[in-house]
Structures are given as structure tokens and as C-alpha cells.
Amino acid sequence: MTAPVPMTTAGRRPRLRKGVLHADLCIIGAGSGGLSLAAGAVQMGASVVIIEKHLMGGDCLNTGCVPSKALLAASHAAQSARQAGRFGVDLPEPVVDFARVHAHVQGVIAGIAPHDSVERFEGLGCTVIQAAARFTGPAEVEAGGQRIRARRFVVATGSSPALPPVPGLAETPHLTNETVFQLTELPKHLLVLGGGPIGIEMAQAFRGLGAQVTVIERASILPRDDPEAVAMLRDILIREGIALIEGAQVARIGPGIEVELGDGHIITGTHLLVAAGRKPNMDGLDLALAGVETTPRGITVDARLRSSNKRVFASGDVAGGPQFTHVAGYHAGVLIRNILFGLPARVDYTALPWVTYSDPELAHVGLTESEARLANHPVQVLTQPLSGNDRAQAERTTEGMAKIILGGGGRILGATILAPRAGEMIGLWGLAIQSKMKIGAVAQMMAPYPTMSEISKRAAGSFYTPGLFSARTRRIVGWIQRLLP
Template sequence: MAGPRRPQLRNGTLHADLCVIGAGSGGLSVAAGAAQMGASVVLVERGRMGGECLNTGCVPSKALLAAAAAAQAARGAHRFGLDVPEPQVEFARVRAHLREVIAALAPQDSAERFEALGCTVIRAAAAFTGPREAVAGGQPIRARRFVLATGSRAAIPPIPGLAALPFLTNETLFDLAERPAHLLVLGGGPVGVEMALAFRRLGSAVTLLERASLLPREEPEAAALIRAALRREGVAVEEGAAVAAANPGPEGEGVELEFDQDGLRRSLRGSHLLVATGRRPNTEGLGLELAGIAHTPRGVTVDGRMRTTNRRVFALGDVAGGPLYTHAAGAQAGVVLRNALLGLPATRDDRAMPRVTFTDPELAQVGMTEAEARKAGEAVTVLCEPLAHNDRAVAERAPEGLAKIVLGGAGRVLGATLVAPRAGEMIGLWALAVQQGLRIGAVARLVLPYPTLSEISKRAAARFYTPALFGPRTRGLVGLLQRLLP
């Protein structure tokens, strides 16, 4: 069996079929796929292999949430007749847990693995020097196709005084040596609410400040359940709070935020500040102009095939704008591979792109929200089913949640929102329904195991037929048939 095709050095320039700039989740997916399909690949990464997801994003945040959930489970054991002492959180061991999880997953993303696949890995920053050339670590590279997968970083709002403070972002949060006494979280999106919950459960006082409303992209009913869950666990949630200034705390200890809320100026002190107000794409220093690649503050401009304005260069993941999810970058990697290597006109399809906020309960969504469907002019029908009617949820004493399904004409599934424990594990059914354009009857006819949380989806779907099935016409028909049938 022939070995992998490798890039060739000719006259000082490294020649390859494909050069991938950025070794985060999207870039690694393209590089691995291309190498295994027989292409010669150069993979360039200036930072840590695995990018944000492995090192400062999805992986450590979910490991932290798992530790926090274990602590909360001990506190709630009395509901089941169990007496468990208050957990003693040793933050250094929690941090070690995060490191162990990252280390366990790191080999899959390592330079050694990709070298073994046949890639040439260059650990340096890259920049274009022309439409078909780039340089990384002093090494000129010429490739038939390039892929930009440089990701994003935390967007820092222009708040007076903030830049002078030692604030935290996701890039520094997981390096904390000690548990914050009082963590201020700026931003009420998924990262903000997840980390607010995690640190509260690990023993920190937590105040979350959001300029508008919590989780503004989500269905209002779903966001309200998450808001209530946070407050129930002791997170102070301040919505409509526009931060006007950031200052050092007394004697230089901690931070103090001044914010306007309900027409009043208020101030709040904390030991630490986490800024979670969005992301900005990593486009600086790439020489995009030299390569003829258009970009905006939202990222590199791409078409449906993930091609930039330089048709030899593709971009995917956070640097190409939304949606900013690891699984979105993975899906886009498949589009890039089919276009760049096989010449197939594959296009992206974000209609069925799910998202999950990993709170407790989790909030999972796919497709259109009710407001989006109405704005699009759809003939909207909404089905709602409370989790309190689900036997498994009652047995586990976790009845707070719902399923909200948005339908278009003829009962076609347009979108779904689930709020429930492990909702992220259940949203796949609705992602399939949206992707395939299924009607609600396909879900209503499913037979699901009892007792499971997933039954909430079938019960919600069945609501579409309830008015007709149990209405007066059906009752009249059944009464007539009972008189006529032998």
C-alpha cells in the first residue's frame, strides 16, 4: 500500500495540493480528510494545536461544568432521601481535572498525528504574499488551494477603564489558580450563562450583567426558564445593565463596574471580571489584501461553497462569520473538501444547524424560532409541551423545561426548542426533521421508549392532532360507528 503523498520542497518553496492555515477543529478536519483522500497537505498553526475548542473553549468549559454538576448533585441529594455533606471544592484539583481532560483529547489533534497522516506541519504564523503563495516561519508555500481556518477571539467592548484592568476571557479563565470570591460576568449569551452557573456551583458568588436580555436569540419562554434556573441557584442576574465604566476595586483589589439600569447609575464590586460579550474573527496579519480576499469586521467574505473572493482560497469556521460552533466548522469542512479536492459544487446549509447552551436544564435549538418564522411570512403553528408532564423528568425531580415546536404550512417542521436535562442529546431528532423538511406527523408516529425525556418530543408533536382527534366531529363519528359496527 502506497504511503501518503507529501508536500515537496523545490527551489526553496514548499509545494502542496492544499495549505490549511489554522489547526482548530475546522482546519484539522480539512487537513485530516484531505491527507487521507490522497492530497498533499501543509498545515500551519501559530498557537496550540486543537485551537480554541480543545484548549480554551468547548472542552475545558464542559469539563468545568461537569465538575460543577457533580457538586450540585451532592447538594441536591436530600431530594431523594440521601444525606450528603456539603461538597468541599478544592479548586486546584478542579483545575487539574480540566488539564487531564484536555491532555486526554490532545493526541487526536497533535502535530505528531498529522505528520503521521502525511501532512507537513509548520508551527508559525502564516501570511499571504500573493494570490497563490504564503509564507510561514520563513518558509514560502505554494499550493493549488488554501483554506483559512484561523478562528476567532473574545471581542472586548470599548468600556472606559476596562483595558487597564486584569479582566478574564475564555483564553485566561481556565488558568485561574484560585476560585474567585465574587465573579462578575459581563455578557448574557451562552458563554456568560454557562460560566456563571459553573462558578456559582463551585462556590463563587456570581453576578451576571447583560446590556439587553438574557439569551436574546432564544425563544422568550426558553430564556425565562434559564433565567429562573440561574436565580434559583443564587446567580444575581442583572438585565438591561449598560456598563459605563470599569475601575479597580478599593486599594487596587478586584474590579468595580459602573452601570446604568432603569434610569439609575449603579456600581458593583467583584474579585474577578469575565468578559463574555461575543467574538471577533482572527483576520489580522494574514495578508488578505495581497491575496485578493475580501473581508469585513464579521470575517472573511465567502459564498455558499465557502470560497473567498480569491477562488483558490476557502475559509471556514469562525473566521468566515457565523454560525460560531465547532460542529458548524466540521460541517463546513465537508463542503470545502468536496469543492477543493473533488470539484463538486457542494454548498453549505445552515437551516438545520443546532445550538446548545449547556446550563441546567440545557437549552437546545434548531431551525427557526417563532419570531423568525413569522418574519419570514410562514403560516405559523406553535406546539408547546411542558416538561412537567414527562414521567422521567418527574421521577428525576427535574420538571422545569419545555418543548416548543414551530411549524409552517401543512405541518412542516421549521424549528424546535427544547429546555430539559440533556436537551442537547435530544435536539438531533428535530435537526433531522428540519433538514429533511419533514411534517410533524413523522415525529408524532414515532414509538419512543418509556420513561425517557425524549418522549417530550412525541408529546409535543401529538398536540398538532389533538383538536381534531378529540373534537366534536370525531366524537360524533365514533358514536355513530359504535352503533353501526357489529
């Protein structure tokens, strides 16, 4: 979904001359990054062409962030009913009407879609072409029979689910994030291939709605996150009834949704969801004709997001970097400064946040402990259990933690939070890292009571605990008290 932009007078429109459409900026891909860039650029006075061959809003709106969070919301509602007894409120086992859950998910998409629609962007002053784009040269693109020449091009085509090279997978009916939200009946036993954020979120969502779920992961689940926090989340998932098979090689996938592991063990389900990574969408763009260099990871770009053709930039997943919707939105700001104002703006992922929307949520920003040690920082780790938080006690959600990574002099390098709504709390630490704050700034912050966010202040305050309650401090206080009248 694009960032909200106020409706203003329509921008300067591209001009058609001798059959060729001329624009300041041509954006290929109408996902989150492309639309954020288009909305900003056109209202700042640039003439903009948007080319999209499929759905406006891209993966985030139609098959990613929005439908997944809508499905998780339904799952959380069911789980809340099951767990109400801990508050003395006994409810019957929830009855899940999955057709209505599907309608809820699609209704959320429909409610947001007008914000990303052709009509809205045409109204802003963009020219929208709904067709596949391909480069015909270093400064020209063709789409739907229309030639487009622009001062600058931005490829923002996103990514698609990658299918691992497992024998039999291509021939076996399977789901990806592009098809799983089309289900109108609840799977009886969902096998999830991949234990990354998408796999874990969907596993917990379908389990909460009543499906049997097995996750198969070749390494460990959520390998990018802090192992201590992942271990706590793993225990929660297992208690909820999700079968986690980690360190498993898949030898074959056969008919009837049958997964054979490397040790010969066979797991049979009713549905298979493949969540084993993503690949950049570059097919059919003829990037070589534009002199744009690529790798299997995506378009090769510099810190300004420029490709080997300085007229062509890349944004979001196709740029080969972190694959998050908020990164695509961040890229839009970098590109506006580069393309519209000629400023040498560069990407900086020092304060990059990410969240796995499990229950509880697992959020991180900056360096993990292992990354900080590999970078030879003088690492100090502050931890605070969620069980020490009064709001968590009141809501009976005490499994979680905050883990703060510090460098020399108390400089904040990274943070991990495992807690309900951790994604809402991690922004404080992102701001602290981006602003090069030291831990004292957070420790001195006044946090409202009782809130989950107090865990951040308490973790920061623990930095001073050894010194404040030391024998030296007691001696100093004793001297001062004897001197005071």
C-alpha cells in the first residue's frame, strides 16, 4: 500500500509527440514503491508514466502484507475466544466459517484498493498504461503498443515466490502467497515448506483458524532473527499445536501432497504452501537492451539505486536488497531526491526494521548480537523479560523479551522485541539508531504506565543498574547524606 498523499491539483502530464509518449519519469511497476514514487513525483511537478501489467497495488495490497494481516486478524479473534478462560470468561470453541474469513480478507483488499487505483493516479496527473513493459533501448520502453521515452526510468516490478528445485514440486498442486488467499475452504492439514516470516505467519494463521499445520524448514525457523527470541517463539508455536520440522532436507514431493524427507520420513497433508524465498521480477523487461546489468538477485544498483544505465534506477525487491514493503517506500524518498532534485541521496540500512507478525510479534531493527560481534564492536547486551511488565501480567501475555545491543559508550546498535504489538514498539529503537543516540536517551524517557512499551525503558535503565546500586554509590550517598543539613 502506498503512503497517503493529499489530493492536489493534477500534475503536468506526459506529452504525445509523433506517436511517442514523452515524460520526465517512467515507472515500471505499480506496487508500493512505484506508486509512492509516482504520487510524490507528479505532485512535485514531474510528468509521470506508470506501467503495470497486472494489479495496481502490487504484491503488498493483493497477495502480501494486506491479505496476510487480515487473515491473521481473523486467526487472532479465534485464538482470543479459546484463551478467554484465563480471564474467567468461558466461551465455547469458536466456529470458523472460512468462506466468511475469505470474504473478510477480500473486503479489506477492496477497501484499500481505491487508494492505489488507476483512477486515483490518473486524477493526480499520471498516465497509467496497463500492459507489460519492455525496454527497446537505453532511453525507451514499449508497453501495449505505446512507445515511451523518459528522462529517467525506475524499475519497481517487485518479486515473486521462488520454487525450490525439489523433484516433483512443479507437478504437485501447491499454494504460494499469490494463491493461498483465494482459498474458500479451510485446509485440513497444511504443509508449509519454509520457516521464514511468511511461512511462520501463515502457519500460525491457519492453525488459529483450526487447521492442522506442519512446517518443514531446511535450517532453523526465522534464521535472521535473534536465536534467544526465536527459541521463545518456537516453544509458543509448538504449544499451539504446530509441528515444526527443522534441519530437514526435502528429497521429493509426490502426488497427494506427500513430502518425503531426506531421512525417508514421509509427511502427508491436504494442502501444500511453498514459502521458500522469492525471486526478482525481471522476465520480459529486456533489460540487456537498455544496458542494465543484472544478477539472479535482481538489478545491480549503486547506493543511489542507479543501474549501470544511469537513466535507469531500481526500487524495492527487484533492486536486490532487503525485501520489505517499507524498504520500497523508503526507496521512493531516495529516488525523489536523486531524480527530481539531482541530490546524491544514498540508501542507508543501518536502522532497517523488520517484523514477523506472529503472536507474539517478533520485531528487530539494526544489528543483531552476532552481527555486532562480527563487526568487532565492543558489544554489551541488555535484556528485559516481558514477565516483568505489569501490562503483560494484566493481559496474561508474559512470554517475550526485549534485547538491546550496545556498542562503545552506550551507543545503540540494534534491538529485538518479542511481545504483543512488538512491531509498534520497535520504531523507538529505529529512531534511536538513526539518530545515533546513546542508551541514556531512552532510559530517561517518560513512558506511560501501564504499557507494553515500558519494556524498552526498563531494558535501557538496566544499563545503569550495576553502577547505581554499587558499593561505591552507597558510599557516595552516605557521605552526601551526612553533609546535608
